Amino acid sequence: MEIRVLKDIMESNREMASDIKSLLKSKKIYMINIISSPGSGKTTMIDRIISSLKGKYRIAVIEGDVKTTQDAERLSRHDIQLIQIETERFGGGCHLESSWIMKCFESFDLDNTDLIIIENIGNLVCPAEFELGDDERMVVLSVTEGEDKPIKYPLVFNTSKTMVLNKIDLLPYLDYKLDRMSEYLKRVNPNIRVFNVSSTKGDGMDDLIRYIEENIKKKKSA
Ligand SMILES: Nc1nc2c(ncn2[C@@H]2O[C@H](COP(=O)(O)OP(=O)(O)OP(=O)(O)O)[C@@H](O)[C@H]2O)c(=O)[nH]1
């Protein structure tokens, strides 16, 4: 008798991520997967991105946290499609999986969406292992976390297209060595594009938003 074994979880995740990629291609939707440590400023940054782009583009956001709907509540003042995933309901996972993203799509109107932003669980390790079918993995590093994170957690930096260095408004108060961080980052990913921003004050956000807008347009015309 043949013994049937459930498919490897990573393989199933990859397959679903590939289905998501195809779906997004057919619907011409640009999707960003934002990953960082807890508290580096993902929600604050997303809030600013939505404020700048919501008049021009139809936006949907998937908020990931282990528990609470606080981040979704923070974004709920915007008139956008919004859903919160609490991973505690699925065993307290430290990352999002592609099957959950596909499930969220059931409550979105994908025919009327241009941009999907995923805020992954605050964690620099596990989310890097799970493909979600996004166009862009964006890692956020805040200056209060130190310069060495790229070499300590290389996978997330190595697999991201862009890195946002956040909280640059705090640089005058810290002994932060930008050159050192850049050197470490180059070691793990020489091609990553970096945006230096302050999500609270707004410095550097124009460049980041222009970049996202260019990518939404590229996807539309592909
Ligand atoms: N000084 C400064 N503070 C910031 C900046 N961006 C975010 N913060 C603060 O950092 C704290 C955490 O910000 P969040 O946006 O909640 O961070 P997060 O990455 O979404 O956090 P989790 O979802 O819990 O992982 C808040 O007190 C923000 O006001 C920034 O650019 N400069």
Ligand SMILES: [Mg+2]
């Ligand atoms: Mg958040």
